Each structure stands twice: as structure tokens, then as C-alpha cells.
Amino acid sequence: MKNNNYKSHWASEVKLNRYFISYDYNSLENGGIYNIIVNSINRLKDGLLMLNLFDSESSDADTNYRERITTRFYLIFYLISIFIIIFYTIALNIIVYESISNPTENEYNNLMMFYSKSLYCPCRKISIEYTSFLKIETKFHSICSSDFISKKWLKYLFLDKQWIGYDRRDIRVRGSAYFSFLLSLCKISEITIDNSINQFLNDIFINTQLITKSELEIQIDLVILQFRNITLEKFSESFKLLRDIVNGNAFISSYSLNWYWWKDLKDTFVTFPIKSVLTKDQCSCATRSDCIDSGGIYDGLSNKQRFAIPGWNIGCSVVETLLSSTLECLYNQTCIDLLIFYLTSELTTFPYRINMSALNFSDESHFKRDTFIRNISDELFVEEWKSMTFYSSFYKQCAPIYCSYETKKNDYIIYTISKVLGLCGGLTIALQFIIPLIIKIIFEIRNKYRRNTITPDE
Known part of the structure; x- marks a missing residue:
């Protein structure tokens, strides 16, 4: 019974094969183009189902069926393998690595134009001093180079020397101390800046590989910003600590800015504080250091203000007076002329006008x-920080050992085709050996299972 089924199955296959080869010339008359397409698809489908690449010319139907199954698995694995090989070859093998030893700066720039994403140039010297490729300059506030901290202005304000005869809020005589302290602040700021810059430039810039000019400038800007903030913060904290010590110990101002005091005429080294200074808003310099009054020119008899200097505030000490004031009057020529006019209003004290x-x-x-x-002062009187980075000097210090980069093959299409064709031969041999063996084992297991299966009697 089984042999008869196989013979019948084989006969039907032969019939289908003949049907696939033949061509129905009457299809145009019966179904038109649609029938032609449908029939062609069906014939193609039947042809693929009947395809046998492992034909042993056996008359056994089971053997032929197994060979067709083997063919199908072979084609599936073959196509999948070809796809994987093509994808892998395109993804990896078209990229190659090239390198140039001891490249010049021009060569590096040319490579950067075309291979910026993959370019890698290790430095021969990874620790470089900032001073070898960096320069930092500062522009100070105009007050630090003006005549208002010059000797002629300080001497002019101190012409009378008898400051006791003037109100504590008067800028005459005492003004010399204010602008002398301003001069000291400018000098301290300049010295602090110079020392900090020199110390910074002697530090080391560490970089393992060469970077572009723009990247170097970005990194340097960040480093300088950090350096600037640290420098200003240190100075501000130190200055604040000094002010707190002076104010906390309640030192008496020799200019009677916080205490009115009496001097023992019999002993030139003994003074006695009489009472603390109270400002216009009843703020006591005995308990606070931030009390202020309007500064200017005051009448010697009535102590009435004759001219108020805009932005100038008299505090409880020379330091607090200067720090709590502004320079707005010194930017205005009219304000300066009025100040000098009132300074010389008493000819016996200031006999001439200064320009x-x-x-x-x-x-x-x-x-x-x-x-x-x-x-x-917290900004150290710095108007502007300027930094100049010399990339050529940095490049010479780095002295890259080599530059490597990724590039694609110009003939990658031909390269890919030749690579795939070269692998196809070995793939074909391997699959022709492995696939039939696997299918044979599967069929033997199936047949053995069928023989061992007991069908119960009905």
C-alpha cells in the first residue's frame, strides 16, 4: 500500500513538472493578461517546490522528497549567509586605518579637514607649561592711571594740614588719606594680578593628544575663567578678613571718623576718646562700621554742607569711606570744576586752583x-582680561608622534563583490555537506519515530 502511494505521488510530480514546462497558448483567449500573471506565478511556485539541487536520479519518492526539502533549506541558509557576508563586508572591510609619522602642522590641518572625526594624534610631550603658548594681559580701571592718585592731587588736598578745623565729612585734608588709600589699592591689585598670572603661567597643561585650535581656546578660556574667579575670591576674602579685624578691634581713627577724642597736652602720646560719632541717621560708629554721611565741602563755622560730592560717602574709617563711595563725580568735568571751586573758596587755605x-x-x-x-576692588580694578593663545607654539610643544585616521576604500564596491565571491565558494561546499547531513538525520529520526508508534486497533 505504501509503495502504491509513493508511485502515485511520483506520477503526480512528473505530471506537474510537465505542466510547468508546457505553455498554455489558449490563456490569452480564456483569461487575458490577469490569467497569464496568475498562471505564471503558480508555475513559478510549483517550479520552486519541485526544485531539486541534490537530485540523485533515484526512483524512490521518499528520497526525492527529502532531496527537495534539503534544497529548500540549502537555499534559505545560503541566501541568509550571503546577506550576512555582504553586510559584514560593507560595514567593516571598507574602512581602513592609515597613519603619518611626525606630521607637520600643515599636514595636521589638512588631515583635520577630511578626517576630523577619526583623527588621533598622540603628543610626544603631554605636560606643557602655559607660559610656552599662552599670554595673559589685564586692563585696569582708569582711576589707577589718573591724576586723582598722583602726588599733585594728594598734596593739593593736604595743603592746610590742619584737619581738626574741618568737619569730619569735609574732603579737605582728609581727602588726601582717602585717595592715598585708593592709590594703595591700585598698587596692591596690580601686584596681586602680576603674581597670580606668573604663578598660573608656570603651571602645567596636561594633554595626551593633539587638539584643534578651537578646542584649545575653549579649554584655555575655561581654565582662565576658573583662575580669575579663584584669584578674585582669595583677594576679596583676605581683604574682608582684614576689615573685620580692624572693625572688630574698634581701632580709633586718627581723623576722628569714628570717635571724637581729646589729646593730653602734657603728654603727646596720650589720647582719650570722648564720644562716638553719630551720623545723620543716628547710626553710631561705636557699634557699627557701615555708618555713612554725605561727603563734600562744609562751612567751617556752621558745619553746613556747601557742596555735596555725588556718590562720596564718609564712613567710620578711611577704608570704609572709600569702599562705600563711588567715582561718579570724577567722570564729570563739571562736578570736578565745582569741587575745586569750593575748595578754593577760602583763599587763605587753597590759594590756587589745580587743573x-x-x-x-x-x-x-x-x-x-x-x-x-x-x-x-573686589574685581581687583580689572576692566578686562585678555588672553592670547599661540597654537603653533602649542603644536611644537606637543610634537605629535603620528596621526592615524580612518578612511574608506575608493574601490569598495569592487572590493565587496570580490570578497563575497571569494567566500561563496567555501560557503557552497560547506552547506552542500552540512545541510544534506542534517536533513538526513532528521528524516531518519522521523522514520524511526513512525516505526515505533503503535496505532491502536479500532
């Missing part, structure tokens, strides 16, 4: 006209 020019103000200035000197 003083106003400070130049730029809209691009880091500080405003009415910025407190305290805030200017």
Missing part, C-alpha cells in the same frame, strides 16, 4: 559710573 581732567568713560566698560569702589 584736573575727568576720567574717561566707555560704554564698553566693565563698571558703571556709580559702581561702588568696594565692588571695583
